[in-house]
Amino acid sequence: MSETNSKVEVRDVDVFYGDKQALNSVSIDIPKNSVTAFIGPSGCGKSTFLRCLNRMNDTIEGARVEGSIKIDGEEINDKHLDPVILRARVGMVFQKPNPFPKSIYDNVAYGPRIHGLAQSSDELDDIVEQSLRKAGLWEEVSDRLSHPGTSLSGGQQQRLVIARAIAVNPEVILMDEPCSALDPIATARIEGLIDELRENYCIVIVTHSMQQAARVSQQTAFFHLGDLVEHGPTETIFTNPREQKTQDYIMGRFG
Amino acid sequence: MTESVSKPAIKAAVEARLAKRYRSEARFRSLGLAAIFSAVAILVILLGSIGMQSLPAYTANEIFLEVDLDRDLVDPQGDGSEVSLREGSYARVLQNAMREQFPEVRARRDLRQLFQLYTALNAPRLMDEVIEDPSLVGTRYRFRMPLSDDMDLYLKGELLDQSETRMNTALRAEEEGRSIALVSDNAGFATLLENQRAALRNEAVALGASADELDLRVQAAGDEDVSALVDRIANLRERQQGLLDWADAEDGVFRLDDTLPSVIVEMAGGAYKLDGVSVDGTRATGRAVVQPESQSADSWNLLVVDVPESRRRSSDNQLVWSRVLRDRGVIEEHTNRYLFGNADSREPELAGVRGALHGSILTILIALILSVPVGVFAAIYLEEFAPKNPVTDLIEVNINNLAAVPSIVFGMLGLAVFINVFGLPRSSPVLGGLVLSLMTLPTIIIATRAAMKAVPPSIRDAALGIGASQTQTVFHHVLPLAAPGILTGSIIGLSRALGETAPLLMIGMVAFIAETPSLDIEGMTQPATVLPVQVFLWYDGAERAFEPRAAAAIMVLLGLMISFNALAIYLRHKFERRW
């Protein structure tokens, strides 16, 4: 993994919630145009780490992040850097689909509107359509864009949320267990979508399911009890892990 | 939307709008902060203004009067028995003592004013003290009674605006026929004279201005009938001229009458009321209200009361007497013991909150006894036993709606059902407590259910698991754990009942009750009033002195409620349990 190929560079990141340390000195490089999966048992800090990448930890009272996180060489873990700009560059998709209490159209148009990305309503229409198409939802909802976002099925909602995230054309998309609330068919669709999106975005996905990590990711990082135990190409991690702990986890000895 | 072009462009677009977005963010945030601060500011103003208004009520000017309990007057039968003592003429005793203070007051009209410095209700108070201790008969006794409410406010500086100037020059009094002339060789009355004349001239200018205005209207009127206007103008001009003449005082003496501010000169322990000042400011004429100890003095007090005597209830004589009595040490300002020791009274100086306080205690006690057990029982039934059926649903809907029924409607229920159908005694704490308990019931039920819901099911399961019956589970395990919540809910509900007024007006608790109800079963069926209603009875009382008392009653009420709530908060913290 060459220097120029990495999108995000993380060095010695510690995260504290109050007095409790949730992450211990994590360092990792995340490559461009590929999918990186974070795996590990629950409470291992993988979601916490994910939330560092777009500074969502700022919204939690008492949370403190130390260390260096650079995106394209620019330091983002810096109190002076505005998280609003950062989050426009780093989109996020959550565990539970969370469409806003608005129409499908307004959900997707939300980002472009608040950031002022469209000069005219035609342009906005265009962005919405493109985003929905990329998210593979256009065919299903083009005739009911004014319906509330919450009227869609769970899988559709999650794709709507992805469309919402890519509407501002972010550089990185973070996904926090995006399929954990979905049925297998909807999961398969999302996984397919992730694979398509890889061409244009740097995607980081936290997942509980090792099969999913194996299916969608090129890189995998294994977290345990706040430590980044091991990371590397997915194939290597699954077939030939360096650490005993990783092996145990992958073999299902604990979880 | 090709990647290479759009991403930096997006970043630029986001940054371009950022300043504007943050300005709007700051605006929104400060609106929120402003809302909270305005609410808190209103709270501070509310409590502060009522606190300030209540201040005059906490102290009272009292007359410590040396009374001669002459045997002939107070014990007409001469046997010292209670019957005889009750027939005594205590009003006369008080009057004699007042006359002793001011022997120069003889005219009947003046005497009546003098006796108005205290209320006639003090005579029975004196009688009670004598009956309490019959050995006082025949002795001189220092009787303590409150000064009349107006004079009390006056001495506290709350009633009238006045200016008091200390003059360190010589002044001597000379007899001049039936009146007295006061001579000040250094023209000590000059400033007074100037001020009064200037005031008159200003008034004349104002009259002239309104006349000019009317003149313009007459000119603009055309052929309408303006005779009425013309008359008014003539009248205004005449009055204007009259004032100017008065101010000029061409005969050399400026006349002071009861339409002008009252002017009083205090010297050598006595006081004169002025009725004229010479235009050179060296001489003034007037009458002695209180005889001074000597006819001349090196320093004197010039007192100007801005409101003319004709426009207030209290006479200049009364003001002077009060001041003199205070200087003599007969009137002293003390903590207002009547406020907390007495029940309501028609006379503000004797009115207190004790009766209402007792009424409140009795009423809340009844409400407590009735509403807490019934509320808790009902909650237990609904939470633990009620089967899911239409009747239960109906009860649930009912309770939620009852919680929001206006309190006055409960009062109407009390009137129509408890008074007119069941014939419960009107105005009594029993009735008030009953009405308030119905009103509080939903609050207690809802609070109890919430507290029981908060007890985790594992406790129930554990108890049921070892073979306890449902009833045993509830009474032995759930209820004790829910007790703190029930307690806090009940206290909050009852503290709201404590401040409730409207329903009690419906059931006649607004009556004027001059007796303090006793704190026992007997007192529960006697007519009574409660603190909030007492505030309502006093807030627009004819006497101004009721206003600070109403404010003081509010402070007592708030004090009670705050201690209630503090207790609730304390209990909540002490017993709070997190599962």
Add this chain to the structure above:
Amino acid sequence: MSIDTIIAFSLLVVVAGGFYAGRTRAIRLVGDARRELHSLPNYYGYYVALWTGLPALLVLMAYALIGGQVADRMVVSELTREAAPLTSTYLETLTNDADYQALTAAAAQQRGRVVELNEEISRLRSTRGEDRDPAMIEARRAEQLEVLNLATDTDAQAVRRQEEISQGILDSIAEDAGGYRIRAGFQLELGGNAAKQLFMADARRIADGRIASRTSPALDAAAASLVETEALIRRSVAGLVILMAIAGFGLSRFQIAPSFRARNNVERLVLVVLFLSSLIAILTTVGIVASLLFESLRFFREVPLQEFLFGLQWSPQIAIRADQVGQSGAFGAVPLFAGTAMITLIAMVVAVPIGLFSAIYLSEYAGTRFRQIAKPLLEILAGIPTVVYGFFALLTVGPFIRGIFGALGFEDVVTQSALSAGLVMGVMIIPFISSLSDDVINSVPQTLRDGSYAMGATKSETIRQVVLPAALPGIVGAVLLAISRAIGETMIVVMAAGQGANLTANPLEAVTTITVQIVMLLTGDQEFDSVKTLSAFALGLVLFILTLIMNIIALRVVRRYREKYD
């Protein structure tokens, strides 16, 4: 110690005895073989104690509630029965008295004339155009007034004649105890309902040894009879209580056997008590609805419903005497509805923005420390009694408003105005709205906020575009509840809004509201049968229905909202 206390105390002792007896009997029955008992020994004790105490307690409660009333009724019927011969003589004399009959006939005829004139006037008034004759209307109205006065005079004469006759009859009665009783009965029989109530109230005061508003030998006789009857009732109740206690004790103790399911029986009884307690909530509602409805129906028999709901004039000041014709007051409640609406509107204009923004700040922006201080401060605002707000409105806000508007050149601004009452009511409602909205905003799921933040939205954008739309139904519910609170609020408006039933849109004028009029009509001395008093209940019914509807809608909206996010 009064007899009541003794009865209550001895009942307590008997109950304790019952417990002891039941328990020991159960133990004795099985001896050492405690396991043979179906339930713990205590439950046998509870069982006996409950059956001993409960029925007796119910009798006592019934006595406490209606004992006085029963005594009154008994005394009244006894006295009127004794006075019956006298009453019939009196009525006979009255029918045979030529003077009196002539006077009543004249009065009836005059009143008939008034009604005729009334009809004629309305006919004259309804003509339009050429045929309208204002002079004629005036003349007829003058005539009507004259006849009315005449009728009133005639009535007065008739009453005087009536009094002469009754005095004559009363004079014929002996001045002894029996005679006084007859007098009392006579007065009770002929006095009408209100007079009867007053008479009995005075008699009760005398009987209790308190000071009555007036005294007479007849009252003393009634009081003596009252004392006697009450003693009788009390003795019988005491006897009944003892009897029931003994019967309960005996029967329940008799049932005790080792196999007796004491616990189940006790629990069933407890359950009944619990159920009855929860029924009180229903009984309260039934009582409210029944009393409001009953009196309102009587009111609507006198005043048509549409006149009440749509009439533009409210002046319930009714005739001095019940039988007086003509001025029956005006009962058009629109000015009250308008006043209530205006004050509620002003209150909402104050409370909704301040309350909502406070809630937003507290739940979204404020740190823990700030919230810990600010929230209780707002709650204090909610705990302040309304009479205090009224005091504040009248003595601080009213003069302040008058000062401001006076300085702005508005003349004759009054201290009691819709504005000052509305503003202060708004302040009272701020914490109501803020705490309800706070709950609602807090129950908006965090994932929605995270979704918005993750898009790069600022806090205010998130709140305005995501949180508030999500919370909207709940906030609407809160506002509805607040409106219902404002409509029913009494003391602030009674003290600060004035009493004039003005139909105005000017908030600087005094207006009146539904609650103010209820207070005006029901405080002080009232005859329970007058239209004026009944109208208060009609207003109460309107108030009840209005707030009920608001609450039902609000609770439904809020519940649906909660279900959506739970």
